[in-house]
Amino acid sequence: MQIRISFTTLICLLVLAITVASAIALNIGLADIEVINGLQDFFNGEQSLAANVVGQIRLPRLILAVVIGATLGMSGAAMQGLLRNPLADPGVLGVSSGAAFGAICTLYFGIAASAWYWLPGAAILGALFTLFMVYVLAGLHSSMLALILAGTAMSSIMVALIAVTLNFAPSLYAMQEIVFWMLGSLANRHFDHVSIALPLAVISWLMMLSRSRFLDALSLGEDSARSLGFNNHRERGILLLGISIGVGACVAVSGAIGFIGLVIPHLLRPFVGYRPGRLMVASALGGALLLVLADILVRQFDSARELKIGVVTSLIGAPFFLFLILKTRSRWA
Amino acid sequence: MMTTTLSAQQVSFTRDGNSILANADLTLSAGELVGLIGPNGAGKSSLLRMMAGLQQPDSGQIYLTSQHDQQQLLNDFSGRERAQLLAYLPQQETPAWPLHVEHLVGLGRAPWHKPMSGKSSRDKQAIEHALNITELQPLRQRIVTTLSGGELQRTLLARVFAGEPHIILADEPIAALDPYHQLHVMELLAEHAQQGGAVLAALHDLSLAARFCSRLVLLHHGKIIADGQPIDVLTTENLEQVYGISAYVDCRDDGVVIIPRKRVL
Numbered sequence: 001m002q003i004r005i006s007f008t009t010l011i012c013l014l015v016l017a018i019t020v021a022s023a024i025a026l027n028i029g030l031a032d033i034e035v036i037n038g039l040q041d042f043f044n045g046e047q048s049l050a051a052n053v054v055g056q057i058r059l060p061r062l063i064l065a066v067v068i069g070a071t072l073g074m075s076g077a078a079m080q081g082l083l084r085n086p087l088a089d090p091g092v093l094g095v096s097s098g099a100a101f102g103a104i105c106t107l108y109f110g111i112a113a114s115a116w117y118w119l120p121g122a123a124i125l126g127a128l129f130t131l132f133m134v135y136v137l138a139g140l141h142s143s144m145l146a147l148i149l150a151g152t153a154m155s156s157i158m159v160a161l162i163a164v165t166l167n168f169a170p171s172l173y174a175m176q177e178i179v180f181w182m183l184g185s186l187a188n189r190h191f192d193h194v195s196i197a198l199p200l201a202v203i204s205w206l207m208m209l210s211r212s213r214f215l216d217a218l219s220l221g222e223d224s225a226r227s228l229g230f231n232n233h234r235e236r237g238i239l240l241l242g243i244s245i246g247v248g249a250c251v252a253v254s255g256a257i258g259f260i261g262l263v264i265p266h267l268l269r270p271f272v273g274y275r276p277g278r279l280m281v282a283s284a285l286g287g288a289l290l291l292v293l294a295d296i297l298v299r300q301f302d303s304a305r306e307l308k309i310g311v312v313t314s315l316i317g318a319p320f321f322l323f324l325i326l327k328t329r330s331r332w333a
Numbered sequence: 334m335m336t337t338t339l340s341a342q343q344v345s346f347t348r349d350g351n352s353i354l355a356n357a358d359l360t361l362s363a364g365e366l367v368g369l370i371g372p373n374g375a376g377k378s379s380l381l382r383m384m385a386g387l388q389q390p391d392s393g394q395i396y397l398t399s400q401h402d403q404q405q406l407l408n409d410f411s412g413r414e415r416a417q418l419l420a421y422l423p424q425q426e427t428p429a430w431p432l433h434v435e436h437l438v439g440l441g442r443a444p445w446h447k448p449m450s451g452k453s454s455r456d457k458q459a460i461e462h463a464l465n466i467t468e469l470q471p472l473r474q475r476i477v478t479t480l481s482g483g484e485l486q487r488t489l490l491a492r493v494f495a496g497e498p499h500i501i502l503a504d505e506p507i508a509a510l511d512p513y514h515q516l517h518v519m520e521l522l523a524e525h526a527q528q529g530g531a532v533l534a535a536l537h538d539l540s541l542a543a544r545f546c547s548r549l550v551l552l553h554h555g556k557i558i559a560d561g562q563p564i565d566v567l568t569t570e571n572l573e574q575v576y577g578i579s580a581y582v583d584c585r586d587d588g589v590v591i592i593p594r595k596r597v598l
Contacts, residue, residue: 084429210448217443219430220492223423227385228443228496229416274430 007278010271014285018066021292025062026054028299060191063198065295066288068186068254071201071246073287074280076261077268078208081215081276082239083144086269089262093134093151095127095244097158099251100182101165102126107178108165120196120252127248130154131240141233144222147240184255184310186295193253200249205284207242211235212277219276257310259317260287266324336363337399337418337499337531339407341384344393346376346555353379354390354555361500361533366526368542368563369535371552372576377535378424378504380552384533385421385502386410399499416444420498424505424535426489431478434488438463438473441495463495467521483514490521501525503534507541519545543567543589551575563589573597 026035031053038050042059075090083092090096102122106112112119137150162182169175214235217225226232250257264286265279272278294312301307340360346353354376361367361384369377382388384395386407395407399418407415420441428437441463442456464470467487472480477488486506493501501522507515515538522532523545536542542549543563551559551566553575559566564584572580572591581592 213443213446217440219428219432219437220440220489221423221426221429223382223387223421224426226387226412227416227419227421227423228440229411229413230443231412269430273436274432275436276430 005271007272007282010268010282011285014282014289018285018289018292021289021296022062022066025065025292025296025299026058028296029053029058056190060189060194061186061295062292063194064186064189064253065291067194067197067201068250068257069260069287069289069291070284071204071250071287072257072260073264073283073285073290074205074208075243075246076287077265077276077280077283078211078215078239078243079261080265081218081279082236083148084218084221086266087262089259090243090247091155091261092148093240093244094130094153094155094158095247096251096256097155097162098130099123099127099248100256101158101161102129103181103252103255104162104165104178107174107181108169110170110174116192117196120193120249123252124200124245124248126158127244127251130158131244144236180308181255182310183308184257184313185306185308186254186298187306189253197249197253200245204242204246204249207238207245208280211239211242212280214239215276215280255308255310257291258314259321260290260313263317263321263324264290266321336529337397338362338404339384339419339500339531339533340396340398341380341390342394342396344380344383344390344395346379346383346388346390352555354383356393357552357555357557359384359533359550359557359560361531363499363529363531364526365548366523366532366534366546368546368549369533369552370537370539370542370549370566375552375575376555377552379555381421381502381504381533381535385419386412386415387421413444416496416498418498419500419502420493420496422489422493422501422503422506424508428477431476433473434469434475434477434480434491435460435464435473437477437488438469438491438495441492444496459497460495463491466494466524467491468517483510483517486510486514486518490518494521494525499530501530501532501534503532505535505537508537515541539567539572539591540589543591544587567591 033050033053035054038054041048041051042055072090079088079090079092080086102125103119106118106122134147134150134154137153138146166175166178169178214225214230217228217230222232265283268282268286269279272282294309298307298309298312338360342358344357345355357380369380371377379388383390396404397407397410397418398404439460442459445456464473467490469487469491472484477485480488490506503522507518510518519541522534526532546563548561549563549566550557551571558575559571567582567589569580569582572578577597578593579595579597581594583590
């Protein structure tokens with residue numbers, strides 16, 4: 001499957017689709033308001049119902065959907081390029097489990113409720129701690145295989161620790177809170193969440209995008225990349241740190257949203273001629289689009305029992321991924 | 334004129350208690366196509382990797398002398414500077430993704446890329462030149478995973494040429510190719526040497542090595558047994574001692590012909 005479309009056209013189409021989806025996302029909701037007026041009022045600092053609904057509820061939610069979708073999509077593309085494997089996802093080194101465990105600790109001990117920044121802060125620390133431990137276990141100059149093994153081990157440990165916190169949850173309410181949080185959601189997020197996720201996401205994007213040449217060269221293998229002048233350990237370290245910061249920031253504000261990092265790069269790869277560097281840009285846009293669309297879908301349902309966005313992405317992602325594998329298995333066999 | 338020289342001096346390497354290389358000395362000068370020969374496990378790949386700067390020897394030094402400079406340790410070059418002078422073609426390189434031929438060839442320009450800029454006109458020229466000399470122009474839009482083994486090897490070689498290196502280190506570049514493609518690849522490497530570059534290639538086909546190489550280096554158990562003109566290296570004694578074969582060696586006007594006859598116990 002090789003699709004002939006210029007990179008610029010693809011990027012323009014994706015940006016256009018995101019713009020349309022964003023406009024729809026801002027226009028739907030329970031309150032019947034004028035979105036344009038609301039936005040104007042919000043940016044002019046005027047208080048009105050429309051300004052509050054759009055500025056405090058819909059806009060942060062939309063921004064988070066774009067930022068998180070983009071980060072997860074790009075991280076997935078980066079990780080697949082780094083591992084030279086289309087089945088890798090950003091969580092393969094255990095960073096998302098680590099972030100989830102950090103966040104769950106604050107829910108478990110009840111400190112998440114005391115200030116909004118406890119949970120995201122703990123999640124990012126959890127992600128960075130996991131990456132640090134992976135490097136400690138595998139060694140700084142280890143092979144990629146050693147890193148994956150250490151990552152799998154750390155991931156298992158973190159999942160086990162999450163199970164422990166669930167097992168000993170102080171109350172049913174705390175347990176429900178943890179489980180719901182793990183499903184992933186964009187509901188009830190405000191600009192404080194944007195202010196923590198956006199800067200970290202931008203840092204992670206820059207770190208990943210600056211390594212796109214390395215990922216291209218890595219298509220030829222580790223030895224060839226090194227012989228082309230790249231310092232593989234350094235490049236890999238920067239990429240993994242970027243992925244960890246990005247994924248940590250995403251998990252921190254939205255919980256675990258699965259499958260975007262796996263499906264989106266896989267879906268877009270033929271459109272960019274399988275070039276890993278360009279795939280990162282395309283996947284960021286694709287991820288943002290998917291998450292905005294998923295959020296629109298989520299908001300169509302009964303708000304009393306919120307459908308979690310992580311559930312939707314998994315529900316769409318898993319069968320779709322299966323379909324892709326069946327369709328392309330002859331080529332990867 | 335390119336006058337880059339690469340030399341390994343007293344290089345030794347041990348892994349898990351096995352001596353892979355022992356005090357190997359090898360100098361590769363401009364204009365040479367040197368064949369690195371020896372049985373499987375003789376240490377050819379390790380020596381190539383060390384001379385490419387991919388593996389540190391336990392002892393000994395690798396020096397790279399570029400055009401106007403003094404002899405310099407290979408380790409003192411930055412990865413980028415080294416890659417501009419020296420290219421390495423691994424044994425059986427398999428692309429991870431089904432890239433287009435022209436994109437794969439373009440990857441060879443990596444040492445010349447400046448940050449935050451696209452392909453320069455020089456990049457484009459070098460890629461076109463590499464596609465031309467490897468006769469890949471008709472295949473440039475093809476996807477590399479659909480190529481035959483010979484076409485793929487030519488693509489990978491074009492990737493090396495696209496980087497415009499002075500020195501090419503190639504690990505078994507003609508293994509698993511049909512005679513036509515074997516000759517094609519050897520001709521391309523010989524041409525690179527004739528134009529002032531230098532090539533060190535690990536080879537198993539002794540007749541082709543003798544036919545194309547200006548010099549052969551015979552490696553056995555990590556030691557260099559012989560280094561010189563093909564005719565002086567490929568003696569029946571050396572073949573018996575190193576490869577454990579008795580062979581028919583015939584020197585003719587158009588080169589040396591070697592036909593292995595039987596194993597010597």
